[in-house]
Amino acid sequence: MTKDQLLTRRRALLAGAVALGAAGTAGALTLGSGDAPAPAPVPAAGAQAGRPLKPSAYRLQPLTGYGAPRTRAAPLTVRHEPFLRMSGRGRTMVLTFDDGPDPRYTPHILDTLAEHNVRAMFFVCGEMAVQHKELLARMSDEGHVVGNHTWTHPLLTQMNRGQIRSEMERTSDVIEGAYGERPQWFRAPYGAWNRAAFQLGAEMGMEPMAWTVDTLDWTTPGTRSIVGRVEDGAAPGVVVLSHDAGGDRSQSVRAIRSYLPELLDSGYRLTVPPRRFA
Numbered sequence: 486m487t488k489d490q491l492l493t494r495r496r497a498l499l500a501g502a503v504a505l506g507a508a509g510t511a512g513a514l515t516l517g518s519g520d521a522p523a524p525a526p527v528p529a530a531g532a533q534a535g536r537p538l539k540p541s542a543y544r545l546q547p548l549t550g551y552g553a554p555r556t557r558a559a560p561l562t563v564r565h566e567p568f569l570r571m572s573g574r575g576r577t578m579v580l581t582f583d584d585g586p587d588p589r590y591t592p593h594i595l596d597t598l599a600e601h602n603v604r605a606m607f608f609v610c611g612e613m614a615v616q617h618k619e620l621l622a623r624m625s626d627e628g629h630v631v632g633n634h635t636w637t638h639p640l641l642t643q644m645n646r647g648q649i650r651s652e653m654e655r656t657s658d659v660i661e662g663a664y665g666e667r668p669q670w671f672r673a674p675y676g677a678w679n680r681a682a683f684q685l686g687a688e689m690g691m692e693p694m695a696w697t698v699d700t701l702d703w704t705t706p707g708t709r710s711i712v713g714r715v716e717d718g719a720a721p722g723v724v725v726l727s728h729d730a731g732g733d734r735s736q737s738v739r740a741i742r743s744y745l746p747e748l749l750d751s752g753y754r755l756t757v758p759p760r761r762f763a
């Protein structure tokens with residue numbers, strides 16, 4: 486039995502919390518929708534001026550004020566819950582892949598995303614990333630968003646603040662080196678958040694992101710089952726959780742080859758959050 490399976494009950498409890506959170510506006514953030522799904526350029530001052538979008542359409546909703554655009558130096562608000570979904574105009578969804586990169590699976594997922602010109606999020610573990618920096622470079626080249634999923638995938642709720650800081654900081658460091666910039670998103674292993682994780686994430690410039698739909702691909706339920714969970718869960722704003730490492734992920738690799746074109750045929754646009762600072 487894997488450590489993930491031991492935490493099934495925790496996942497179930499958190500899923501209940503997700504349902505509660507999703508009932509209100511909390512836990513959602515706004516996605517851009519009018520921009521082309523191309524790799525985001527390096528932000529430059531004033532770069533947004535030429536965009537025909539309202540500010541609220543492409544900036545994170547909680548950060549959408551009337552002041553100057555946020556810079557990396559500005560501290561983030563410390564949240565009490567992670568984002569669970571995204572909201573934007575139209576049928577937008579976000580695909581996320583955790584625990585990698587793994588050279589046995591990640592390249593196949595990247596190939597499928599590239600074939601359909603789709604961007605996704607990869608919440609990587611530092612101990613994997615440091616061994617496969619070329620995959621982070623590829624993610625950068627192809628416009629994907631890399632988030633921080635700690636160094637060793639521990640249960641943060643059993644660690645002290647210094648240990649949590651080390652897990653997060655080292656991972657951001659290796660991401661910066663291989664991907665080209667520090668991550669703006671953090672996801673707690675097992676979805677087990679605590680106050681230190683929110684505080685440290687904010688301090689390090691990362692927003693917390695959970696998910697809406699868990700494909701349960703880590704239980705290797707069969708490719709059809711994974712595809713079914715994605716398609717049954719498909720709805721505007723949904724964030725899908727899958728894995729590209731942590732075990733045999735060949736089912737996850739096969740599943741995306743099936744559900745991705747089907748989602749696109751159904752009119753969904755798969756996208757990633759916009760860069761927060763501009």
Ligand SMILES: [Zn+2]
Nearest residue numbers: 583584674675
């Ligand atoms: Zn994980």
